[in-house]
Each structure stands twice: as structure tokens, then as C-alpha cells.
Amino acid sequence: MKRWSLRARMLGLSAVATLLALAIAGWATAGILSRFVTEGLDQRLDAQIALMASAVRADGTVDRLAIEQRAGAMTLGRDWRWRIVGPAGTISSADFPELDPPPHPPGGHGPPADALPAPAHPIPREGTDSDGPVHARQTTIATSRGPVTLIAAAPSQVIARPIRAALMPLLTVIAVLAILFALAAFFQLRFALRPIVALRDQLGEIRRGARTSVEEDQPAELKPLAMELNALASESAAALNAARASAANLAHALKTPVATLALTVGDRPQASAQVDRIEEVIRHHLARARTVAVAHRARTPLAPVVADIATVIGSLYPARTIAADVPADLAVSLDAHDLAEIMGNLLDNAARHARSAVSVTARLEGRHVILAIEDDGSGIPEALREQAMQPGVRLDETPAGDGFGLAIVRDLVALHGGSLELREGGRGGLLVHLSLLSAG
Numbered sequence: 001m002k003r004w005s006l007r008a009r010m011l012g013l014s015a016v017a018t019l020l021a022l023a024i025a026g027w028a029t030a031g032i033l034s035r036f037v038t039e040g041l042d043q044r045l046d047a048q049i050a051l052m053a054s055a056v057r058a059d060g061t062v063d064r065l066a067i068e069q070r071a072g073a074m075t076l077g078r079d080w081r082w083r084i085v086g087p088a089g090t091i092s093s094a095d096f097p098e099l100d101p102p103p104h105p106p107g108g109h110g111p112p113a114d115a116l117p118a119p120a121h122p123i124p125r126e127g128t129d130s131d132g133p134v135h136a137r138q139t140t141i142a143t144s145r146g147p148v149t150l151i152a153a154a155p156s157q158v159i160a161r162p163i164r165a166a167l168m169p170l171l172t173v174i175a176v177l178a179i180l181f182a183l184a185a186f187f188q189l190r191f192a193l194r195p196i197v198a199l200r201d202q203l204g205e206i207r208r209g210a211r212t213s214v215e216e217d218q219p220a221e222l223k224p225l226a227m228e229l230n231a232l233a234s235e236s237a238a239a240l241n242a243a244r245a246s247a248a249n250l251a252h253a254l255k256t257p258v259a260t261l262a263l264t265v266g267d268r269p270q271a272s273a274q275v276d277r278i279e280e281v282i283r284h285h286l287a288r289a290r291t292v293a294v295a296h297r298a299r300t301p302l303a304p305v306v307a308d309i310a311t312v313i314g315s316l317y318p319a320r321t322i323a324a325d326v327p328a329d330l331a332v333s334l335d336a337h338d339l340a341e342i343m344g345n346l347l348d349n350a351a352r353h354a355r356s357a358v359s360v361t362a363r364l365e366g367r368h369v370i371l372a373i374e375d376d377g378s379g380i381p382e383a384l385r386e387q388a389m390q391p392g393v394r395l396d397e398t399p400a401g402d403g404f405g406l407a408i409v410r411d412l413v414a415l416h417g418g419s420l421e422l423r424e425g426g427r428g429g430l431l432v433h434l435s436l437l438s439a440g
Contacts, residue, residue: 014185022174022181033166037159038135045137046122048152052084053141056150060087060143067091080155081134086148097134097153099127131155195219199226206233208333208439210299254282298335299439302369303328305336306360309343313358317351324360332369333437334416345409346373346432353377354429368418368435375429385422 055066062084083092102125125136136153195218202214213230216223258279265271303326310322332339350358354375361372380388389406410420418436425431 010189011185014189015182018178018181018185022178026170026174029170030163030167033170034159034163037162041135041154041158042122042124042137045135045152045154048080048082049122049137049139049150052082052150052152053139056084056086056141056143056148058144060145060148062086062088062091062148064091081153083151083153084148085151086143087145095129096151097127097129097136099125099134099136099151099153102138125151125153127153129155132157135159195222199229203229208299210439212237258282298333299331300334300336300339301328302326302330302332302339302362302371305339306343306362309340309347310360313344313347313351316348317354320351320354320356320358322347322351322358322360326360326362327364330362330364330369331439333439338412338416342409342412342434345406346434349406350375350377350430350432357427364438367438369438371432371434371436373432373434374425374427376425376427377429379424379428379430380422382424388422389420 052067055063057063067084081093081096083090083096102123122137122139125138127134127136133156134153135156135158136151138149138151140147140149142148199214199218199222202211205211206214213233214226216226216230218226258275262272262275262279265275303324306324306326310324314320314322334342347358347360350373354377356376358373358375363370389410406420406422413420413434413436416437418434420435421433423431423433
């Protein structure tokens with residue numbers, strides 16, 4: 001099941017809330033507008049009823065001459081109608097519409113018979129004609145001969161027309177507001193989620209070894225999370241260091257006794273085979289332990305480590321010149337201790353077999369840092385190069401060394417995703433081609 005991103009969820013909720021709010025606002029505005037238009041229409045209809053009432057005599061008869069004189073004033077527009085129903089009969093405009101029954105029986109207490117009739121409390125009426133709905137107002141006045149009912153009617157389009165005319169700009173405003181709210185929500189979420197994006201990037205830098213902790217100067221909601229992440233990273237680093245230290249201690253503790261035992265039983269094939277088996281089992285389990293404990297998040301600048309190791313090896317072999325050309329911006333995805341052990345073994349081996357000079361160069365190729373350690377010694381024949389990287393194998397008879405240096409280097413490099421290859425150098429000596437993952 002595909003889950004929406006947090007940004008998509010918040011934008012979706014914001015869009016729904018915005019559309020709902022604008023719909024309610026539009027509906028409420030239309031209702032208010034309709035009420036005001038209807039009230040205005042009712043006022044005009046009531047004014048027409050007042051004109052009609054002025055033509056009704058006290059005895060309930062209608063002054064037709066007054067009606068004719070006021071007909072123009074009583075015709076408020078096309079399809080507006082009027083009707084007077086009294087004791088003397090009914091008079092009305094042409095095509096008076098059929099109205100629904102009134103909401104309550106018409107009636108009222110009019111003025112005395114000798115007083116001037118006046119409309120009292122008009123009530124709304126609804127009806128229909130051939131063109132559609134009709135809205136009307138009705139009142140009843142009392143006369144000496146009985147009540148007289150006055151009705152003024154107008155088509156409902158008189159209400160609908162101004163509402164429609166007002167709704168078009170209203171809908172335009174609502175559409176513009178919806179766009180503005182959508183943009184505001186988008187930029188608000190973009191700004192609000194920026195600390196989370198930054199926190200994610202910092203975690204990526206921790207994984208790559210570019211930093212050891214995230215910034216704890218976060219918004220109040222994220223600060224506890226940042227503190228917990230830092231605590232987790234610290235505990236993870238401590239556990240990793242402890243595991244690595246244990247693996248390294250065990251490796252160093254077993255290396256010398258096994259090498260000594262191999263030299264002691266070297267002339268007895270059966271014993272030598274058992275020692276080789278012991279050494280293979282130890283190396284296998286140490287490799288597994290180091291694979292689990294390897295610091296894949298480590299990031300170590302290359303140039304300082306090479307310079308330090310070159311200084312130490314140069315002091316041990318003063319007759320050799322060690323030249324290093326390593327760019328200052330190169331860094332490898334390797335723990336500093338492992339890098340020192342690799343470079344220490346390789347430079348010590350090169351200086352021991354060189355006649356006068358050792359060179360170290362480094363360059364970046366894609367995602368790997370390529371190191372070349374070259375000496376001007378006698379080198380190693382191609383047929384013996386693979387054998388030279390086997391544990392406990394020595395191709396010379398000098399007392400220095402135990403035959404484990406290149407084997408340890410190859411294991412460490414392989415654990416960190418690199419490779420080691422022995423080649424013939426340009427000066428006839430050995431060229432060690434080392435590839436390590438870049439941490440740039």
C-alpha cells in the first residue's frame with residue numbers, strides 16, 4: 001500500500017480545509033445577499049401596496065380613476081403584477097399569477113371606517129406563472145363593508161438576477177483566494193518542513209562519516225528528537241569502538257603465537273597443516289568479527305595519516321627517501337586506525353625492500369581513491385605476487401617481518417570495500433595498487 005508523504009498529507013488537508021471554508025463562506029455570502037435583495041424587493045412591493053391602499057375608500061370600494069392614475073407608479077417593471085380583492089369585487093393587472101396558500105390566514109384589525117386605510121403587516125406569498133416562480137406580498141385592510149386584500153407580486157428572477165450578477169465576481173474572488181491559500185500553504189509547509197529536511201541531511205552526513213552528531217538547536221518540537229538521535233549515535237559509536245578494539249586485540253594477541261608455531265613446525269608436514277588450519281579458522285572468525293564491527297560511517301582525511309606514517313617509517317629507515325604526493329582534500333571511508341595499519345604495513349614493506357626511494361601518490365577516480373606505493377627494490381616476480389599476500393608466507397630470508405603484513409592489509413582493504421593488487425613498478429621495484437572507497 002502506497003503511503004502519502006507528510007508534505008502531501010498536510011497539503012491535502014490544507015486544500016480540503018481551504019475549499020470547505022471557501023464553500024461555506026460563498027454559501028453564507030450568497031444567503032446574506034439573497035436576504036438583502038429579498039428585503040429590498042419586499043420594500044418595493046410594500047410601497048406598491050401602499051399606493052394601492054390609497055385608492056381604497058372607507059366603504060371598501062376602489063377608486064378606479066385613482067387606480068388608473070397610479071397605474072404607472074404601480075407597474076414597477078416587466079411582469080410585475082397587482083390585485084385588489086374587496087367586497088365590491090376583484091380588480092388586477094393582466095395575467096396575475098396563481099399563488100400558494102398564505103402561511104397563515106390573512107387578517108388584521110384595521111383602522112376605524114372613517115379613517116384613511118393603510119396597509120398593515122404585509123405577509124410573504126409565493127407562487128408560479130408560465131415563466132417560473134413568483135414572489136408576492138399581501139396585506140388586508142378593514143373597511144366598513146369588510147376586509148380588502150391587497151397583493152403585489154414580482155417574478156423571482158428579480159431576486160435571482162442581482163444575485164447571479166453579484167455571484168460571478170464573488171466566485172472569481174473565491175477562486176483567487178483559493179489559489180492564494182494554496183500558494184500560502186505550499187510555501188508555509190516548505191518553510192515549516194525545512195528543519196526536518198536539514199535533520200535528514202545531517203543524519204546522512206553521520207552515515208557517511210562527515211559528522212558525528214546532528215545540531216540540537218532545533219525548533220521545540222524537534223529538539224527532543226535531535227537529542228535522542230545524538231544519544232543513539234554516541235552509543236552506537238561507543239559500541240562500535242569496543243567491538244573493533246576487541247577484534248584488534250584478539251588479532252594482535254594471536255598473530256605472533258601462530259606465526260611462531262608455524263616456524264617451529266615448518267619441517268613437519270602434518271603439524272604444519274594443522275597450524276595452517278588453525279590460522280585459517282582464526283582469520284575466518286576475526287574477519288567476520290571485523291565485518292560486523294567495521295566503521296562504514298568513518299571518514300578519514302588521507303594526507304595527514306600518510307604524512308605521519310611516512311615520518312615514522314623514514315626514521316626507521318634513514319637511508320630511504322619517502323616522497324608522498326597526496327591531495328589535501330582526499331578522504332577515505334575508513335577508520336583512522338585501520339588506515340594507519342594499512343599504510344604502516346605497506347610503507348614498512350616498501351622501505352624494507354627499497355634500495356633508496358619510496359613514493360606514495362593518490363588520486364580520485366569516481367567513487368574510489370587510488371593509492372600507488374612504489375619502491376625501487378628488486379620487486380616480486382608476477383608468479384609469486386599472489387603467494388606473497390598469503391598469511392605467513394615470506395619470499396625473502398631476512399629476519400625482519402613475519403609474513404602477515406600484506407595478508408592483514410588485503411583483509412582490511414576488502415572489509416572496507418576496496419582492493420589490493422601487486423604490480424611491477426616503473427623503476428623495477430614493487431608497485432602496490434590500492435583502491436579505497438572515497439568519503440568525499
